[in-house]
Amino acid sequence: xxxxxxxxxxxxxxxxxxxxxxxxxxxxxxxxxxxxxxxxxxxxxxxxxxxxxxxxxxxxxxxxxxxxxxxxxxxxxxxxxxxxxxxxxxxxxxxxxxxxxxxxxxxxxxxxxxxxxxxxxxxxxxxxxxxxxxxxxxxxxxxxxxxxxxxxxxxxxxxxxxxxxxxxxxxxxxxxxxxxxxxxxxxxxxxxxxxxxxxxxxxxxxxxxxxxxxxxxxxxxxxxxxxxxxxxxxxxxxxxxxxxxxxxxxxxxxxxxxxxxxxxxxxxxxxxxxxxxxxxxxxxxxxxxx
Amino acid sequence: xxxxxxxxxxxxxxxxxxxxxxxxxxxxxxxxxxxxxxxxxxxxxxxxxxxxxxxxxxxxxxxxxxxxxxxxxxxxxxxxxxxxxxxxxxxxxxxxxxxxxxxxxxxxxxxxxxxxxxxxxxxxxxxxxxxxxxxxxxxxxxxxxxxxxxxxxxxxxxxxxxxxxxxxxxxxxxxxxxxxxxxxxxxxxxxxxxxxxxxxxxxxxxxxxxxxxxxxxxxxxxxxxxxxxxxxxxxxxxxxxxxxxxxxxxxxxxxxxxxxxxxxxxxxxxxxxxxxxxxxxxxxxxxxxxxxxxxxxxxxxxxxxxxxxxxxxxxxxxxxxx
Numbered sequence: 290x291x292x293x294x295x296x297x298x299x300x301x302x303x304x305x306x307x308x309x310x311x312x313x314x315x316x317x318x319x320x321x322x323x324x325x326x327x328x329x330x331x332x333x334x335x336x337x338x339x340x341x342x343x344x345x346x347x348x349x350x351x352x353x354x355x356x357x358x359x360x361x362x363x364x365x366x367x368x369x370x371x372x373x374x375x376x377x378x379x380x381x382x383x384x385x386x387x388x389x390x391x392x393x394x395x396x397x398x399x400x401x402x403x404x405x406x407x408x409x410x411x412x413x414x415x416x417x418x419x420x421x422x423x424x425x426x427x428x429x430x431x432x433x434x435x436x437x438x439x440x441x442x443x444x445x446x447x448x449x450x451x452x453x454x455x456x457x458x459x460x461x462x463x464x465x466x467x468x469x470x471x472x473x474x475x476x477x478x479x480x481x482x483x484x485x486x487x488x489x490x491x492x493x494x495x496x497x498x499x500x501x502x503x504x505x506x507x508x509x510x511x512x513x514x515x516x517x518x519x520x521x522x523x524x525x526x527x528x529x530x531x532x533x534x535x536x537x538x539x540x541x542x543x544x545x546x547x548x549x550x551x552x553x554x555x556x557x558x559x560x561x562x563x564x565x566x567x568x569x570x571x572x573x574x575x576x577x578x579x
Numbered sequence: 580x581x582x583x584x585x586x587x588x589x590x591x592x593x594x595x596x597x598x599x600x601x602x603x604x605x606x607x608x609x610x611x612x613x614x615x616x617x618x619x620x621x622x623x624x625x626x627x628x629x630x631x632x633x634x635x636x637x638x639x640x641x642x643x644x645x646x647x648x649x650x651x652x653x654x655x656x657x658x659x660x661x662x663x664x665x666x667x668x669x670x671x672x673x674x675x676x677x678x679x680x681x682x683x684x685x686x687x688x689x690x691x692x693x694x695x696x697x698x699x700x701x702x703x704x705x706x707x708x709x710x711x712x713x714x715x716x717x718x719x720x721x722x723x724x725x726x727x728x729x730x731x732x733x734x735x736x737x738x739x740x741x742x743x744x745x746x747x748x749x750x751x752x753x754x755x756x757x758x759x760x761x762x763x764x765x766x767x768x769x770x771x772x773x774x775x776x777x778x779x780x781x782x783x784x785x786x787x788x789x790x791x792x793x794x795x796x797x798x799x800x801x802x803x804x805x806x807x808x809x810x811x812x813x814x815x816x817x818x819x820x821x822x823x824x825x826x827x828x829x830x831x832x833x834x835x836x837x838x839x840x841x842x843x844x845x846x847x848x849x850x851x852x853x854x855x856x857x858x859x860x861x862x863x864x865x866x867x868x869x870x871x872x873x874x875x876x877x878x879x880x881x882x883x884x885x886x887x888x889x890x891x892x893x894x895x896x897x898x899x900x901x
Contacts, residue, residue, distance in 0.1 A: 396872075
């Protein structure tokens with residue numbers, strides 16, 4: 290039983306990070322119809338920036354804040370320089386463009402910071418806490434709490450604020466949103482800033498338990514994409530549940546079956562879900578327009 | 580036919596002879612100018628990538644079905660050949676055929692499941708397939724040697740055992756020419772027209788009586804088996820393979836060649852393969868910059884020449900006629 294709890298807690302921890310990645314995918318997908326393959330890179334950048342700022346002697350909370358702001362700025366620059374000029378391209382081109390952006394970000398980090406692994410100090414120590422026979426790292430609690438706060442904050446933002454509702458409206462129907470006065474260009478910009486910031490937060494949260502390096506964004510991003518697809522592209526609730534589900538499944542596979550194949554689980558699951566329920570677990574059924 | 584004006588060039592096939600002749604001549608004289616084995620090796624890698632890009636382009640460029648897992652099939656071929664020849668002592672030629680058929684069957688089975696998807700979902704599905712293959716290859720250490728890779732024996736074909744860069748060069752050069760001819764024939768055939776129609780609009784193509792599901796499956800199977808064959812041959816040429824051959828970055832590299840060179844263009848795929856295979860050689864001494872350069876080329880091409888370099892430039896020269 291305690292072993293099971295252990296797997297649940299580590300699964301939820303990882304799942305929370307996947308959920309943050311998936312939220313980033315969904316927000317940008319809603320605003321622009323783009324799957325941003327650079328989403329994992331935002332997480333990597335957040336972790337790297339945090340690691341370097343703390344190594345430079347800046348206290349952790351300030352370093353984290355500075356990193357998030359900096360990465361949000363990176364998101365804004367990418368939207369301005371790359372995504373806006375490419376609006377109107379077809380899906381394949383947009384996928385390729387974001388893959389290109391991911392390569393550029395990864396390359397820049399490799400050239401400036403090298404290939405080494407970096408880590409952040411845990412936010413409040415490494416001493417495990419015993420809960421019902423399972424041990425939980427304080428960092429896991431940080432990850433779960435901050436992720437939960439972010440999700441609550443986002444649902445408030447999208448459900449209660451004027452600009453958030455505008456973003457949702459633009460996701461449902463861009464033209465109709467424009468007609469009632471939503472500035473869809475701002476929506477697009479905001480979506481990148483928001484996704485980059487969420488990604489950076491995820492990257493900083495996970496850096497103390499999983500080291501970060503120039504190429505650590507790749508798998509994280511793909512898992513986030515899987516989680517977003519599982520939940521249904523564009524669905525906020527779906528992204529969170531998809532992420533948690535993925536994290537739990539991976540942790541159970543690693544614990545009870547084979548840790549070597551835990552990465553494969555997500556992709557097999559994605560194929561299965563896509564085959565059985567192409568709109569994802571929580572996505573709305575789509576019909577083709579001819 | 581003369582009214583085709585704004586329609587794509589497919590309706591008025593140009594003579595293919597000059598281009599083909601040019602490539603054949605270049606491939607024939609090239610070895611004379613390549614001073615040593617290193618340059619021959621680069622030329623061989625370009626030819627391998629060009630063949631893969633051409634067949635991938637049939638899927639992405641002509642049929643409009645993105646695949647982010649093509650390297651998985653290359654890996655299947657490579658490891659299929661390596662395992663069959665080393666563990667069971669099967670003749671390399673037979674091993675190549677068996678691997679290609681296995682890749683084709685897998686593609687056929689998977690196609691029924693995933694080719695119903697479009698856009699992002701198809702990208703996700705093909706990506707997942709490729710990654711699953713590469714994870715299996717990495718983890719089945721007993722069979723594949725795991726992350727450390729495994730060595731592959733020599734290839735034997737009709738009693739001939741090619742060895743050295745020079746002999747392999749001729750094999751891959753011939754393969755490239757044959758692939759160009761086959762691809763051009765396919766594209767201009769009724770089947771090729773059907774594929775392009777379904778790229779334009781799947782519903783419209785179905786309304787015209789095209790069995791779109793069957794055509795998509797056939798192209799997928801074809802490109803998968805072709806990739807496996809190239810995988811087998813390059814494994815024998817390289818003599819040593821690692822799981823990287825099936826990994827996601829390799830898939831992305833192949834897609835890059837197609838979209839940068841030119842979607843729906845055989846020559847575009849060749850051009851993309853040449854450009855992006857030479858790039859790492861030129862930038863070899865600047866570690867990391869190679870990735871940045873790749874990314875910049877991708878982004879800039881997609882924004883300014885969305886159809887790829889070759890078709891966009893060709894369009895520039897032809898516009899006045901229309």
